[in-house]
Amino acid sequence: MARATTVEHVTVIATESLSKRYPRVTALDRLTVDITPGVTGLVGANGAGKSTLIKILLGLAPATEGRAAVLGLDVAAHGAEIRGLVGYMPEHDCLPPDVSATEFVVHMARMSGLPPAAARERTADTLRHVGLYEERYRPMGGYSTGMKQRVKLAQALVHDPRLVLLDEPTNGLDPAGRDEMLGLIRRVHTDFGISVLVTSHLLGELERTSDHIVVIDGGKLLRASSTSDFTQATASLAVEVTDREQELLAALTAAGLTVQAKGHLLHVDIADDATYDAVRDAVAGLGVGLVRMEQRRHRIAELFTDDEDLTYEDPDAPTTEGTAPTAEATAPRAEATAPTDPTLKEGEGRDAA
Numbered sequence: 001m002a003r004a005t006t007v008e009h010v011t012v013i014a015t016e017s018l019s020k021r022y023p024r025v026t027a028l029d030r031l032t033v034d035i036t037p038g039v040t041g042l043v044g045a046n047g048a049g050k051s052t053l054i055k056i057l058l059g060l061a062p063a064t065e066g067r068a069a070v071l072g073l074d075v076a077a078h079g080a081e082i083r084g085l086v087g088y089m090p091e092h093d094c095l096p097p098d099v100s101a102t103e104f105v106v107h108m109a110r111m112s113g114l115p116p117a118a119a120r121e122r123t124a125d126t127l128r129h130v131g132l133y134e135e136r137y138r139p140m141g142g143y144s145t146g147m148k149q150r151v152k153l154a155q156a157l158v159h160d161p162r163l164v165l166l167d168e169p170t171n172g173l174d175p176a177g178r179d180e181m182l183g184l185i186r187r188v189h190t191d192f193g194i195s196v197l198v199t200s201h202l203l204g205e206l207e208r209t210s211d212h213i214v215v216i217d218g219g220k221l222l223r224a225s226s227t228s229d230f231t232q233a234t235a236s237l238a239v240e241v242t243d244r245e246q247e248l249l250a251a252l253t254a255a256g257l258t259v260q261a262k263g264h265l266l267h268v269d270i271a272d273d274a275t276y277d278a279v280r281d282a283v284a285g286l287g288v289g290l291v292r293m294e295q296r297r298h299r300i301a302e303l304f305t306d307d308e309d310l311t312y313e314d315p316d317a318p319t320t321e322g323t324a325p326t327a328e329a330t331a332p333r334a335e336a337t338a339p340t341d342p343t344l345k346e347g348e349g350r351d352a353a
């Protein structure tokens, strides 16, 4: 595609009206999107078309219509060249159980064309980078899910690609394992300058990891923009107290703040940092308990709802008792529901988000 070859330095991936139709389902539906360097989160429910897009980008599956370019190379004509420049972490477990991580990653490095000594050296470096150095000689059959995901990430990085495509890298991980994997993914870009396209059906984790977010639903582009645009502060503070909300509302209004009652919450317009102090003082003055004080933000989840008043409720969010919130306590804690996919048939696999 002419556009992609001329803007190679601006876009790492460009698709133009890209469609993939199977006999019974349209997996991608005229998808046009440009992905720039950095970490890009590709989010969508199970069946939204994420894996299909990755396979087309790698030249492993032909598109039915439209075009795509990776690093300026047309996928229809340059699949092998693209696979040399791109690392791929597949969604499903693909590791031979009787082989050690070192043997496997060296093998993958050799397959990518590295000479034997360089393959061994790069393997040791890469396994150390993903935190698998100690266990690297053990057969992978005995590895935990987290260790297997790290091997899969290492083999995607070993040939020093310019771009990696990571398909659901946090699948099967517990919350701590997820955070570690997301940290590793972030460092792939910050430490090595490698661009990343990472897919997930968990919207919140991509919000924390990515510079840009692309949302697809039913194979169609729903939205593509910078993560900060998705999570723009609404400049409103949600305040919850143990009791006497109406009196607090009156006290805050008397203090010159603009306040609205929303069920058991008060929404306070944030003028500046002094707003937090004013709320804390009013709560202390009334002698009530402060259950929560957090900044409300536009959330990715709001893309999938018409409810203007959607307030993010996170049962795990830290609560603040009678103190002004720390930056961490007020930061958005994301864990949202996946978008619905109208193309999914009843009974087709969709994990709980």
Ligand SMILES: Nc1ncnc2c1ncn2[C@@H]1O[C@H](COP(=O)(O)OP(=O)(O)OP(=O)(O)O)[C@@H](O)[C@H]1O
Residues within 6 Å of the ligand: 022, 023, 025, 026, 027, 044, 045, 046, 047, 048, 049, 050, 051, 052, 053, 168, 344, 349
């Ligand atoms: N080889 C195939 N033949 C027929 N239908 C397919 C094939 N591959 C994918 N599909 C269908 O295309 C749609 C998109 O699948 P895809 O795997 O790209 O979704 P996804 O967003 O990656 O979700 P998941 O995380 O569940 O894999 C689904 O409805 C799926 O059933």
